[in-house]
Amino acid sequence: MNAVLFYSTLGIYFVATVAYLAYLIKPRETLGQASRWLITAGFLLHCAFTLDRYLEAGRTPITNLHESLSFFSLSIVGVFIIIERKYKVFILGSFVTPVALILMLVSTIFPTAITPLNPALKSKWLAVHTTVAFFGYATFAVAFGAAIMYLIQEHFLKSKKLGAMYQKLPSLDKLDDINYRCLTFGFPLLTLAIISGAIWAETAWGTYWSWDPKETWSLITWFVYAALLHGRLTTGWRGKKAAILAIIGFFVLLFTFIGVNLLLPGLHSAQSLDFLARTKKSSFPIWKPIVSHPDFPDGN
């Protein structure tokens, strides 16, 4: 049942992405409408999958990489649907849905089995921390899509190459506005995620902040977006500069989310690292908790 839901979601996302890419080539109103319906249907199915998984595991399904990537994808599609409806730019989907699809595809690489949760992590904060964090990530992913579009359109306008693509892309102001709007929603969410994470860490490990790589990189991500927001509000960073920063921010965010789990050992990465150590005979050191805390058992 769970696998069926997952793969039908994946299938619909695939079709929706193809439809949005086709819209990029032939921007017909009907095609845009169809794409919108497809992605919405995919989203509902994805919600069903997540709910099913939640009931099966008895906890928010964001505890291994498979679940996290799927949930990330779900949040991106959710945020995208809202933004797309507000700004009425179908073409944003041509840039955002591929990201959601790729995340879903990547999530299939990782084992899907529901693993028992580390007892230390069992807390209501799991749901709060992860949901808030992922919706924050998702808004930044949409901002990333809009920023890419901005840079392309800006390039056309500056170089005076006003081809078919220029015609299809929305105006710079609109793209910049989407970017800014995402920032104003994403940044508070990211801040909340860090705060709720710290509170959760306190209840789980007895310390608010332990400078594990995930925490450090979250803070770096936060600073990048804080700088962008500050720049926007005070010196009026907008347009190209803001777009570039939104893109940099998203890459830092992706590293925080995936790279840290895979490359840097730490508290957040227990399961994925275990998996890699067991299956790949990788050169990664078998993870040992950096912070030794009586409540926090060993890696498995």
Place this chain on the structure above:
Amino acid sequence: MNIVVVGLSHKTASVEIREKVAFAPNQMEKPLQALVSLPDITEAVIVSTCNRVEVYATSRDIAGGMARLKRFLADYHHIPLETLEPHLYTHHGEAAIRHVFRVSASLDSMVVGEPQILGQIKTAYGYAAEYKTSGIILNRFLHKAFSVAKRVRTETKIASSAVSVAFAAVELAKKIFDDLSDKTVMLIGAGEMCELAAKHFLNNGARGVMVTNRTFERAEKLAEEFDGKAVRFDDLFDYLHKADIVLSSTGAPHFIIGPRDVENVMRRRKLKPMFFIDIAVPRDIDPKVNDVENVYLYTVDDLQEVVASNLQQRAEEAKKAEDIVSQEIGQFFKWLSSLDITPTIVALRSRFEETRQAELAKTLANWKDLTPEEQKRLEALTSAIINKLLHPPTSVLKQTGQGGRADLYVDALRNLFDLETAPPEEEVGELEE
């Protein structure tokens, strides 16, 4: 019944002729009624715009109908027919259909793809419908023309790009600013193109205009015209940051705005985007201004290039549009020829005959003890019934075909009995035997 078109357009007549034959928009009843009171003219629509005057009519006799329409145009406007005739074109049959479809789809316009013509034809049709001078054929014909025009509009990009420098500037601004309603335009210097562009910006919602000129009085005059604000030329850089769109066309021999100036302005604007349009030759604005962040500088040559490529695109799209028109002509022509009487009678007869045969076969199959003699009599009886029933409508149709409104009956019959619109050729042959 034939569709006949007689008219003249910017392609065949100069404005001196066109204005003489134009019809006043609010006094269409008289000419329309005059047209349908002409012998053999059953329906009429008059299209009168600044670029064309055309009469669409239906008539049995093609040559006679055309001659009457020509004579009408000349007489109504008191112009000798000899003067008018060289400028007139005439179409009938398929060519007439193609012509009207092309005109509605803006393929025959001075600027191919311009959007006004469709509205003008709709208005023209509105008058004809109001005064009841259009009937079954022209109603269907013009509605078809509207739908062809709509198809062309949605399926091709014939009207999607600007083909004048001023419009190209407005379209560019919309790709930078999205909404022009809170944007201010600054005019530096004066000049026809500059003023025209400023008008276009205002028509597209721009909030206000500032005008500056070396001669302050001229700036004031122009500002008054646009309901804007006049700025002294020396104060240009104190006001420039308030402008989002800058149109420049001074006679200065050197650049009056350089990248440094614009960088300062941008700082004061908190990097809000600016759009500079340099119409002056020699140029007013240093091309390096385009390299300043969030600043877009277009010269008149850049805009002309945009227009040229748009025109080229339109020409390519026009080819697609012609294909659409060709497809639709076939369909409409099929319907039009189905209004002819003979094929309708054939279709009606065969519809009755089919039913008779089918019912007869059913009866005979269930009624096996009939002798061949009795079967024959049954056959004769049913044949007689349908012949009797069909006689009056057939003769009425043939009579009205001599000059009345047969197309009305034909259309009604085809709808009532659900007859095919175009009967196969051989059936027509059978009837003539």
